[in-house]
Amino acid sequence: MTANLQRNVSETDDLLRLTDVHTHIGQYHILHGVSFRVPRNQVTMLLGRNGAGKTTTMRTIMGLWPAHSGQVHLKDRAIETLDTMTIARSGVHYVPENMGIFAGLTVEENVRLATRQNRFNQDRLTWVFGLFPALEKFWHWPAGQLSGGQKQMLAIARAIIEPCEILLVDEPSKGLAPSIIESLIRAFRELKDADTTILMVEQNFRMASTLGDHVAIMDDGCIVHESDMASFVADKDKQASLLGLSMEAHQ
Amino acid sequence: MFQSIRDTLPQSRILRGLLAVIVVSLLLAPFIFDGSRALDTAARLCIFIVLVASYDLLLGYTGVVSFAHTLFFGIGAYSVAIAFDHVAPGFGVLLVAVVVALGVSTVVAVTIGLVSLRVKAIFYAMITLAVASVATVLVSQLYLYTGGEDGMTYRIPRVLTPAFKLLDDKVLGVRINGKLLNYYLIFTVSTVLFLLMVRIVASPFGKVLKALRENDFRAEAIGYTTVYYRTAATVISACMATLAGVLMAIWLRYTGPDSVLSLNIMIDILLMVVIGGMGSLYGAIIGATLLVLARNYLNEAMGVAHNAFIDVPILAELFNPERWLLWLGVLFVVMVYFFPLGIVGRLVRGRADHG
Numbered sequence: 001m002t003a004n005l006q007r008n009v010s011e012t013d014d015l016l017r018l019t020d021v022h023t024h025i026g027q028y029h030i031l032h033g034v035s036f037r038v039p040r041n042q043v044t045m046l047l048g049r050n051g052a053g054k055t056t057t058m059r060t061i062m063g064l065w066p067a068h069s070g071q072v073h074l075k076d077r078a079i080e081t082l083d084t085m086t087i088a089r090s091g092v093h094y095v096p097e098n099m100g101i102f103a104g105l106t107v108e109e110n111v112r113l114a115t116r117q118n119r120f121n122q123d124r125l126t127w128v129f130g131l132f133p134a135l136e137k138f139w140h141w142p143a144g145q146l147s148g149g150q151k152q153m154l155a156i157a158r159a160i161i162e163p164c165e166i167l168l169v170d171e172p173s174k175g176l177a178p179s180i181i182e183s184l185i186r187a188f189r190e191l192k193d194a195d196t197t198i199l200m201v202e203q204n205f206r207m208a209s210t211l212g213d214h215v216a217i218m219d220d221g222c223i224v225h226e227s228d229m230a231s232f233v234a235d236k237d238k239q240a241s242l243l244g245l246s247m248e249a250h251q
Numbered sequence: 252m253f254q255s256i257r258d259t260l261p262q263s264r265i266l267r268g269l270l271a272v273i274v275v276s277l278l279l280a281p282f283i284f285d286g287s288r289a290l291d292t293a294a295r296l297c298i299f300i301v302l303v304a305s306y307d308l309l310l311g312y313t314g315v316v317s318f319a320h321t322l323f324f325g326i327g328a329y330s331v332a333i334a335f336d337h338v339a340p341g342f343g344v345l346l347v348a349v350v351v352a353l354g355v356s357t358v359v360a361v362t363i364g365l366v367s368l369r370v371k372a373i374f375y376a377m378i379t380l381a382v383a384s385v386a387t388v389l390v391s392q393l394y395l396y397t398g399g400e401d402g403m404t405y406r407i408p409r410v411l412t413p414a415f416k417l418l419d420d421k422v423l424g425v426r427i428n429g430k431l432l433n434y435y436l437i438f439t440v441s442t443v444l445f446l447l448m449v450r451i452v453a454s455p456f457g458k459v460l461k462a463l464r465e466n467d468f469r470a471e472a473i474g475y476t477t478v479y480y481r482t483a484a485t486v487i488s489a490c491m492a493t494l495a496g497v498l499m500a501i502w503l504r505y506t507g508p509d510s511v512l513s514l515n516i517m518i519d520i521l522l523m524v525v526i527g528g529m530g531s532l533y534g535a536i537i538g539a540t541l542l543v544l545a546r547n548y549l550n551e552a553m554g555v556a557h558n559a560f561i562d563v564p565i566l567a568e569l570f571n572p573e574r575w576l577l578w579l580g581v582l583f584v585v586m587v588y589f590f591p592l593g594i595v596g597r598l599v600r601g602r603a604d605h606g
Contacts, residue, residue, distance in 0.1 A: 062472055088474035100469050102462045104530075109458050114473045118455040158473065 014073075015040040015166055015197045016061070021070035021080070023060045029221070030056045033070065036216040036223045038166065041195040043188070045208040045229065047243060048218035054201040055097060057218070058170050061199075062094050063087045074165065091165030095158075097174060097201075099151035103144030107135055107154055110143050114158040121162075128157045131187045149180030153187070160191065167191070169200040173207050185210055205243070209233050217242045259453045261533055263598040270533060273540050277438060281431055282423050288547075291502075294434055296543045297441035298498045303523040304448050304535035305491030310521075311530035312452060313484045314464040316372055318517055319363060319379035322386045323489040325512040326359070327352045327496025332506035333396055336405040345408070345501075352493050360489035364482035387512050402507020411436065411501065437498050444494055449532050451487060460484055464530075519546075526586050528593025537594045545582060550575045 016038035023031035031053050038044045046054050059065045061072055063084040072080040079087050088094070093114075102110050111128075112118060129136040132153040138146060143154055152172055159167055172188075173181045181204065188211050191198065202208040208215070212229035225232070225242055232238060261267060276283065280293035306320050330352035334344045363382060390397045397403065409415050415429030425431065451457055459480050462470040467477045500506050509515075519542060527538025553572045560566035590597045 064468055064472065083476075084471040085474050085476045088472055094472045096469060096472065100466070100472075102465045102469065104461055104465055105458060112455070113458060113462055113470075113475075 013040050014038060015075060016199065017071075017073045018057070018061070019071045019073070021057075021060060021072060022068045023056055023065055024068045025056070025065055031060060031067075032221040034060075034218070034221070034223055035070075036226050037214075038197060038199045039214055040197050042213035043192050043198045043200060043211050044214040044216065045212035046199060046201045046216050046218060047203075047205070047208060049243070050203075052218040053221040054218055055170055056221075058094070058096075058168050058199070058201060061087075061168060062092065091163075093159040093162075093164040093167050095155045095167070095169040095172065097170040099148060099155055101143045101146075101151050101154050101158070103142070105143055106140050107143050107146070108139050110154055111135075111158050111161050114161050116162055124161060124163075128161060131160075131190060132157055149176050149183070152176060152180075152184065156184075156187065160196070164196070166197045166199060169198060171201050171203060173202060173204045181207060205239075259449050259532075261531070261595060261598070266533070266537075266595060266598045270536055273536055281425050281434060287430075290430070290434055292543060292547045294437045294502045295499075296539060297437050298495050298502065299520075299523065299539040299543055300536050301441050301444045301448075301498070302492055302495040303520055303527070303539045304445055304532045305488045305495065306520050307524050307527075307529060307532055307535050308448055308452070308491070309484060309488040310524055311528075311534075312457065312460045312464060313481050314372070315481060315485070316376045317363075317379040317485075318376060318514075319383045319386075320488070320492050320520060321512050321514075321517045322383045323356045323360070323492035324496040324499070324516070325386060325390070325508075326356050327493035327498075328500040328506040328511040329390070329397060329496075330355070330493075331497050331500035332398075332403045332405055335407060335500075336403050337396075340406040340408050342408055345497075349494070349497055352497065353490050356489045356493040357486055360486045361482060364485040365478065383512075383514075383517070387508055390508055390512060398507065400508060402505055402510065404505045407433075407501055407504055433502060437502055440494070440498060444491055445532070445535075448487075448491060452532060456480070456483070461530075522583065524593075526583070526590070526593060528590075528595030528597070531593070531595040534593050534595035541586075541594075545579055549579060549582075553578065 014037040018037075019035050021031055021034040022029065023034075034053070034057055036044075036046075046057060048054050056065060060067050061079075063079070063082055063086075067080045070080065071078055074087075074090060074092065077090070079090065079092075082090070102113070105113070112120070115121075132150075134146075134150050135153060135157055138150065143151065146154060156169070156172065159169075169188075172184055176184070185207055188198070188200075192211065198211075200208070200211070209229060215225075215227060215229045215232050216223050217225040219242070225238065261270075277293055277297060281290055284290070284293070302320070302324060306317075309315050309317055309320070327349075330348040331345060334348035334351075338344045359382075363379060366378070391399050394400075406412075409429065411429045411433040413428050413430040415432070416427070417429075417432065418427040421427070452460075459470065459475050463475065463477055463480055471477060496511055499511060503510060523535065523538035523542050525538070526541055527534030527536070550572050553570050553575050556570040557567055557572060560570055586594075
C-alpha cells in the first residue's frame with residue numbers, strides 16, 4: 001500500500017514523519033502500516049471517512065495508544081517508544097476531539113495547566129485573547145459552563161499557550177455552528193500565518209481545503225493518498241473516489 | 252497564602268453560615284457545652300474532619316478508592332501509643348514518634364501507590380483492603396508491642412491531663428486544666444492541617460489532581476504523569492491521616508484495633524465524604540459533623556421522641572432508642588436520595604443553576 005502512495009511534494013524538511021506504523025487496540029489491528037509526512041510550517045489535513053483510523057493515528061503520535069511497530073519521527077528523533085508526557089514536553093501539543101477540556105476547572109485553570117512553571121507569558125496570553133476574545137470574557141468561569149464553540153476555543157488555547165513544535169488538532173469543527181466554525185477558521189489561519197506546523201483531522205472539507213497546504217487521505221487504517229492540497233482540490237474525480245464528495249457539494 | 256485559601260471558600264451563603272456555626276462551636280466548645288462527653292465529641296469531630304478531608308484528597312480529588320486509610324490512621328496512633336508506653340510520655344518522644352510514623356506511612360503509601368495505581372480502580376481498592384486487613388492481623392499478632400485485641404492504655408504528658416491545673420480559678424465557669432489544653436492542641440493542629448490541605452488543593456498541584464480525576468488521558472497529553480501525581484496525592488493523604496491518628500492517640504490515651512483500624516471506621520469515613528460531598532474539603536466538615544453528631548446523639552434524640560409518643564403504640568416503638576441504627580440507615584438513604592452530590596455539592600450546584 002505504501003508503495004502506491006502519491007508523493008507529489010518535496011520530502012525535505014518534514015517536521016513529523018510516520019513510517020509503516022501499526023497500532024493495535026486490544027485485540028483489534030487498527031492501523032495497518034500508516035506512512036505520511038507533515039511538512040514544517042504547513043497545515044497538513046488528515047482526511048477520511050468515519051472509522052478510517054484518523055483519531056487512532058493522532059493518539060498513536062501522542063503515545064496514548066502506542067505503536068505496535070513502525071517509526072514516528074519528530075524532526076530527527078524517534079518518538080514512538082516515548083511516553084505521552086515526554087512526547088508532550090517535546091513540543092507535540094494535542095487538541096483532542098469532543099472539546100477536550102477539564103469541565104471542573106475554570107477557563108484560567110485549564111489554560112494555566114498547560115503553561116511552563118505555572119506562569120503566563122503576558123504577550124502570548126494577549127495573542128491568545130486576540131484569537132479567542134470569548135475566553136478573556138469568561139476567564140474565571142467554570143469551563144463546563146461554556147458553549148460548545150467556546151470549549152473548543154479553550155482546548156485550542158490550552159494547546160497554543162506555549163510555543164510548540166507541532167499542533168495536533170482532532171476534528172475542531174465537530175458539532176459546531178457555522179458561525180463558530182468561521183471564527184475557528186480565522187484563528188487557525190492566523191496560527192498558520194505565524195508559521196505553526198499543524199496536523200489536523202477534519203470532516204468539514206470546506207474548512208480542510210481552506211486551511212490545508214498538504215493532505216493525507218486514510219481508509220481502513222492505511223494512507224491511500226498524499227499530496228499538496230491545491231492539486232487534490234483541483235482533482236474532483238480523486239475527491240469523489242477517495243472521499244465520496246465533490247467540493248461543490250460541501251461549500 | 253490566606254488569600255488563596257479565602258478564594259476556595261464556597262460561594263453559597265447557607266454553606267458559609269453552616270461552616271461558620273460548626274467552626275465557632277468547636278472553637279468555643281469547652282465554654283458553651285457542658286460535660287466531658289460534649290468535649291469528647293468536639294475533639295473527635297476535629298480529628299475526623301482532618302481524617303475525612305485527607306480521604307477526600309484521595310477519593311474526591313483523584314478518584315482513587317482506597318480502603319487502607321485507617322491503616323495510616325492506625326500507624327499514627329500506634330506510633331504514639333508504643334512510644335508513650337515503652338519509652339516515656341514526653342513531647343520529645345512524641346516528636347520522634349510522629350517523625351517515625353510519617354516515615355513509615357510515606358514508605359507504605361509510595362509502595363502501595365507505585366504498585367497499585369497502575370491497575371484498574373477495583374483492583375486498587377481490593378489491594379488496599381488486603382493491606383488494611385494484614386495490618387489488623389499484624390496488630391493482633393504483635394500483642395507484646397501493640398496490646399493485641401485489647402489495645403493499649405498509656406500515660407500522656409502531664410500538661411495534657413486533667414490533673415494539670417493551669418489556673419486555680421475557673422474562667423467562664425470552666426476549669427482551665429490539662430484536658431482543656433489537650434482539646435485546644437487537637438483543635439489547633441486540626442485547623443492547621445485542614446488549612447494546609449485546602450492550600451494544597453488550591454495550588455497548581457491540586458489543579459493537576461482535579462484534571463487527572465476528570466480525564467487522565469487529556470492530562471497526560473498536556474504533559475502530566477498520572478502515576479507520579481496520584482502517588483504524591485496518596486502520600487500527602489496518608490501523612491494527614493497519620494497525623495490525625497497521632498491526635499486520636501493523644502486525646503483518647505488508648506489505642507486499639509477498634510478505635511483506629513476497624514473497617515467500621517473506614518465505612519464511617521466513606522459515608523462522611525459521600526454525605527458532605529466528594530471533591531470539596533469543606534464537605535468533610537459537614538459530613539463529619541452530621542455523622543459524629545448522629546452517632547453520639549441520635550440515640551438520645553430518639554429517647555426524647557420515644558417519651559413524647561409513649562402513648563402512641565406504633566410511634567413509640569418506632570422511636571425506641573434501641574432502633575437508632577435503623578434511623579441512621581434511613582438518614583443515609585434520605586441524604587443520598589436528596590443530595591446525590593453530597594450537601595456541599597448540592598448547595599454549590601444549586602447556586603450555579605440559579606447563577
